[in-house]
Amino acid sequence: MKLKLLLFAVTITYLSFSQSYNPAMPVSKSDLELTSYAKDSTANALVIYDYGNSFVDNSTFWLRVQIQQKIKILRTEGIDRGEFEVKLYKGKSSKEKILNIRGATYNLENGKTVKTEMTPDAIFEEDNEKYILVKFVLPNVKVGSVITVSYETHSRFMAKYQPWYFQGPDPVLYSEYNTSIPANYDYHIKLVGGIPLEVEDRRLERNCLTVGNGGKADCTVSKYVMKNIPAYKPEGFTTTALNYTARIEYELNEIKTFDGRVDKLSKTWANVDKELRTDSDFGKQISKKSLVKNLLPSTIAAIDDELEKAKTIYQFVLDNYKWNGKFERYDVSIKDLNKEKVGSAFEINLLLENLLSSEGFKVFPVLMSTRANGLATKIFPVLTDFNYVILKITINDKDYFLDATDPYLSFGELPFRCLNQYGRLIDFEDGSYWQNIEVENHSSRQHRVKLSSFEDEVFSGIIESKYSRYHAHNLKRRYDENKQDYKESKINTYSDIEITNHEVLDFDKTNSEFNEKIDISLTPEYIGNKIYLNPFLIKFFEENPFKLQERTYPIDFGYKDAYSYALLIELNDNLKVVEVPNAINYSLPNKSGVFIFNVEQKDNILTVYFKVSFDFAIYAPEFYEHLKRFMNKVVETQKNSVIVLENQ
Template identity: 45%
Template sequence: MKYNLLISLIFLFSLIASAQSSFNSETLLVTKQDLSTNVFAADSTANAVVLYESGNSYVSNRDFMLYTEIKKKIKILNNDGFDKATVKEYLYRNSNKKENIQDIHAITYNLEGDNITKVKLDKKAIYEEKYDDKYTLVKFTFPNVRAGSVITYSYTLVSPFFFKYKGWYFQEDIPKLYSEYNTSIPGNWEYNIKLVGHLALDHKEEHIQNECLDGGSGAYADCVDTKYVMKNIPAFIEEDYMTTKSNYLSRIDYELKTLRMFNGEVENYTKTWKVVDNELRTDNDLGRQLSKSAITKGLLDNSIEKESNPLIKAKKIYQYVQEHYAWNKEYSLFKDVSVKDLIKEKTGSVSEINILLHNLLKQSDLEVYPILLSTRNNGFPTKIYPVISDFNYLIVQINIDGEKYLLDATEDYLSFGEIPFRCLNQEGRLLDFKNGSYWIALTPEKTSSVMYQIKLKAENGTLKGMVHHSNKGYHAHSYKNSYYSNPENYLIKLRNSHEAFEISNYKVDSESKTSFDFTESYAIEYPLDEQLTNIYFDPFLFKFFDTNPFKLQNRTYPIDFGYKDSFLYSIQIDLGKDYQAINLPKSKHYTLPNNKGRLLFNTSQSKNTISLVLKIDFLENLYAPEYYPYLKEFMSITTNIQTKSLVSLKKR
């Protein structure tokens, strides 16, 4: 019996493997096997799979334009894969030139009985529209697509912009069997070429093509022709606790470093930080705004001007900017930055508000520096050479008595020394125009935390007592923002979200909306269900995690919390004379490798008082992918404790 079962399993797996391998992943040609095979064993969750794709980028001798020929074949496995039947391409433009797209061909293939049918894309179904100030969107949707279809398309991109050599994404949100990118780069164009992501190339080859580009008058350039290949590429699946996926998608990026003209002229695009620092210092939208002190005179009242303690003075200046100027939700780092307009209108961009903060601190003889950064949704800035376009945000750093404080005055609930969560993107570039810029860490030193301390007493079928709830650091931001913007509505939402018990005597114990913490307390009454002989009670009236946020089988990118995290839940229940405990949950301890985190869950009983304490500590803000299985188990234990820990009582 066991032998027969084993033979059956081997046969089943061989069928699945055979079905997957029967896809034609070598060309754009659609085979009957491509259409008849409707499983993808390597990823049973996939809604579609790229069977084959190729790109070919080169500079044409005909018009000196950058051409990129793209071909792609996709298998639609089920109805949820229909979104892959819409193709979008973003064409860059400026005031003088623009990219365009040529020779779009798209075909939908289906299997009708034993025959392959195909429907071509109608040219009238290709749409072009303005996307924003820099890009035009071209899109089309395949006709007659259904589960099991195979779609193929090809087109050519033509670009006059050599600084935008076409990058190539090997990885996307569906798996791929084969991805190939061919490039031909003339020797007088020098690029920094960067392979991003954790996946390795399956194949790479290079050779020199002599005299590939005719510069006229007997001038020629040789080209470096390169072929890059990846096979069996897993889908990239986004999950909680990560920065933007563009940081981790496996791809090739190009940044133009040097352009050598055929007449001998040389233009450098990639510069040293020393050169860039000087350019930023004289930039109209940055450097010159940072040096404008005349327009800030008279803004601060005498009590601030006369303050002798530098830390108190800095805090008062910070508070002044927070209270008097509103953020318009724009970043505008290198465009239309005007501190003068901010002072006049009382509202402005991130750059304008924080440059004003910088100038007021500097005017008060405090040591302050601007910091360029890229927000979490914008991606990591390039570190091996300056790429100013990578940055989209500006904050400041002030140094007082050996302590360094990062400041951002755009949010009115931030405490002194805090920056918004969107800014926690590992590192930023501090601009010191005298001694040169350098990278600094954007990691908060203080641990953010959540704490519940609950004391209850059983009386006449009800648990009565007090809840003390404290959120510190980044956990306090949403609470402060919600409460101080509308206290009445906040209390309504609090009561509605905890309908199992009554809330009364509500009080906020924090000093103000800019406090590092948000602390609240209130009385509760929780009725016990006495209809059964044994009374089951969930001691976790408030839960940190309802479900495990980590669900992937494997995760190849870091787990980025942004800050160190701590959670404490403590509940004491005096059972009085009416009840006694029958059973308590078991205590549990768990520690991450290298003591990078710990979980302590202790239950105890003293006389007729029961106590439960859950302590969770994430001791790092960033965990390498190797920690994922341990964090997944860590969170599984945490959620099980909070959702399956019942206390059983009975009446005396």
């Protein structure tokens, strides 16, 4: 990259911001005296005012975007908010411009407001083939400062109208976006995120744009406002932030020229289906018997049972082809895959489609977007939203989703990256449609502990563990790749117990379960003749994963989840139960989850039972406080439960 000084003196004379100046920008003494934000005590900075104005210039016909911001620095970690970056895109014949960059820092010194303006030498450009990155740094920024910045960009690229992000890493008191869009530009407009608009006004402005030969265009003038917007803070159990960050996006649908011509840019799904049918990387790679002729052994082709046959074909692909870790939808060649035995997800799964369809199965590819790639828009077709393909097959009236990239998945299981709500099923005969992608069954983790002997102040017993579905995948992989390392890591996992023997039971990497058994010894805590024992030799949750004051996006586990734990203590003649924890039965709203904890004695067996179940794969943000309280109870129970026994 080439680093050079931006010619600030030239740009400062190019435009004036007087017409878009807003009285909210001046910095008041109360702004400077602010020390915290009541609604978010952890905020590093607070955006007091965020303003945008986008319109097409009446003389140049470029898209002009005017930006103004006022930000309060609350903590040391927020000082870097005084560093700005603006990306300007470059095309073959044009590039975006930035103009009239202004910035200032305000501090309170000895009770007086001191303003320090940004100088030209604080503005730089980094230039590469695809874009120009403009950077500028405001002076004298520290905790307590208020900074203001304004600039304008010019762009000839109207295919994507300037989006607007209401939400970012800091809370925002007020965010306003104004647009003026000529009627000859028709955009699909999408509001992303779950935060409602405070203001959404639209009006028609006549003859807002004048072109040569007396042509005029009306404009749709819009104003969007959000207030008191919480920061977007990343936390576990979610997909990419792009799914949920509050913003407005635009996708150009069509352009109407002044001579009456209409250029249609966006497509219908019927158009896309036709395009995909003839696509050399997709349609021409599907249901082609010639691509897989004589590939399957005759023993597989001879299987009569449909489900068994489909499973065997699926396993054939897993055993003979390896995924290269790539997702690309382009340069797909099943012919090359058959030669190299290594290929992309598209190549491997479309090979599986060919093998299944060649044996008479009704199977469909499902285009989808992975969790890290974001949700595909349903408003209009955008093929670039899709970065992955899986298959749907129906056998004996039951649907199965298939992906042959991972040898540790069972038939009908998808990689976790594919649990992203829905995809587009491609049916070239009857037309494509949206297909929900849901995991029906719970994935579970179960531990059954039995302490059957107490001699010389030491308990002896066994732990039997069963992991199913998504809890089993990684364990199967780790064990299969290095059994010795796996066993050693298991021994090091439990610091409070001694493992005397470890055994994995009936290992099969294609099975949806992973089962193991360990023999243990445990030395409990003694005070006098009393034994104090935390019954949770294995803890599911060391801490509450939900820590935010407010979360505006869903809690996405990907699948339904269940944890169960049982401890059985055989009480010999010398052991007497003195004290046990209280029982708990706690539920999430709408029967969406349950936490059960119970201790009971029957004859000479003391049984501890613990169960946590999350019965939704995805919880709406409204559940967040409920989930936080729920998990607090779970973690507290695991950490602080004590059984008191007396050794007589």
